[in-house]
Amino acid sequence: MPSNINVKRLNSKDAGFRETLLSSLSLPTADDEAIDAAVVKILAAVKAQGDEAVLGFTKQFDRLNIASVCDLEIPRKDLELAYSSLSSEQKNALDIAAQRVRAYHEHQKIEAGCHSWEYEEKDGTRLGQKVTPLDRVGIYVPGGKAAYPSSVLMNAIPAKVAGVAEVIMVVPTPDGARNPLVLAAAYLAGVDRVFTIGGAQAVGALAYGTKTIPSVDKIVGPGNAYVAAAKRRVFGIVGIDMIAGPSEILVLCDGSSNPDWVAMDLFSQAEHDEQAQSILLCPDASYIEQVQASINKLLPEMPRAKVIETSLTNRALLIQVKDMSEACEIADAIAAEHLEICAADPRKWADQIRHAGAIFMGNYTSESLGDYCAGPNHVLPTARTARFSSPLGVYDFIKRSSMIEVSEAGAQTLGAVASTLAHGEGLQAHARAAEMRLKR
Structure with missing residues (x-):
């Protein structure tokens, strides 16, 4: 039986449209102070008490009854065993994804200036740049509500391509549940050490170091609001990639695409969590109605229908625009994490876009392909930070020294x-x- 969701509609002709749009992009901040206060206490405890604090918080939040932080480390042989235990279908999918992510970042290393260079002036003065990889990096991989082997590949592989000597992975395992795909991905990506800890306490351990967990030079990878707050707090002691917010998708459509495909693409981000945001920009009012009908038709089929429904009801937007050129202008103001261009000539419109984490061009380029196996990184700037930030890449795992002789x-x-x-x-x-x- 079809659902009956009415996604919020906007029209670019309406008075106050820009103000309404920007307010719809922002998230409520009522809980921010409480989260930050809790994170401050957790980080202070980890800094002062080290392993003891990590152990206590892991018992409290993940309900793990362990005697030592050493028991939270997964031996390398267990990662290999997890990979070996996968079905041939899972193993093949993970292999292909890892190969494609590695190949893309190998190209990026060459093309994005991630190498040393120098030149000589007429008087013999030599100037240049020396590029060196970071010594040790920590990657945070979400656990809890869902497990993300793709996040392991996207965070660890570019670090290894950059030449990082040691990659330390932390992943929460509530109630001791370990996801074999996550561990297998760590094995394939070349992760050096894995600890089953999460939350702000994991960020603190990576930043300050404990007797068991070594401190790192940079922490990357997405997490919940507590992880984001902790990363913000430890920045300066260590580097961080970005402060990740809820996932976002923005679809620019000229009305020529299958509305079921577009509806499912909107679902693909809405299913992440209730605060994820899905937006459609289209000049065709009748097509917007078709997408709305597809949403109601397809939603009951989805296993995560409740999460999708909450996300769409509270945060989704179906926006009618004057034309595709105006859609591009509005897209730049939104600066979305994922931008799909479902149109007859997608590159024409992509040339007009300045601000987006990743641009997916054409009807066959679903955002989900980018999440898993296309090759480019899926760790992307959110919350309009694509105006000044870039996807995670090899360049995040190197540093440059100026050379002057x-x-x-x-x-x-x-x-x-x-x-x-x-x-x-x-x-x-x-x-x-x-x-x-x-x-x-």
Whole structure:
């Protein structure tokens, strides 16, 4: 029996449309202070008490009755065993996904400037950049409501492609339930150590280090609101990739696509959690009605129908626009995590987009392919941060050092310039350091 959801409608012609749209993109923040206060206490305890605090919080939140944090580490042989125990279908799917993710990031390493370079000037001065991978990285993989082997691949593989020496993975296992696909993905991706801990306490352990869990240089990977708050708090002690919010999908459609496909693509993000957001932009009012009908027709078939229904009811938008050009302008204002362009000429419209985490072009490019096996990373900026942030990539696991070797001849020219500027700033020692190398 069809459902009867009426997804919120907007029209770009309506007065106050932009204000209504932007307010619809924001999330309520009533719980933020309470979450942050709890996270502060957890991080302080982990910093002060180390393993003891991690053990206590893991017993409290994940209901694990263990004697030592050492018992929370999964040996490498168990990861291999998890991989071996998969069905041939699961193993093949995981292999293909890992190969494609690795191949994409190998290309990215070459094309995105993730390598050292230098050049020489006429006077013999040499300038350049030295690129080195991070020493140790922590990856957070969600557990609890769902398990995500794809997140293991997307976080660990680019780190290994970058040359990170040691990847430490943390994943919560409430009530001791370990997902074999997650462990198998860790084996395939080359994760070095795995600890079954989660939440803010896991972030704290990775940031500060304990007797058992080593501190890392950077923490990447999505988590719940407590994980996000903890990552924000430890930034500066360690690097972080981004503060991830609820998942988002924005579909730009010219009305030529199968409405069932578009409805299911909207479901694909709504099923993540109740705060996920799904938006359709389309100039064709009758097509929007078709998508609404498809939503009501298909929803009862979905195992996670209640989650999808809550997400669509509270946060989804069906927006009628003047034309596809205006749709692109509005899409840039939304700056969505996932942007699908379901249109006859998707690249035409993609050329007009400036802000999106990932752009999926054409009717056959469902967002779900990007989540699992297309190759590009699925860790993407959310909550409009695509205006200034990028997907996770090899470049997140390297750092750059400037290389400067000034020749004797070069010091004569540059020394005079530096001396003048340093005196102008009132920094005489700077000036003198340059002047002492000048030939008189």
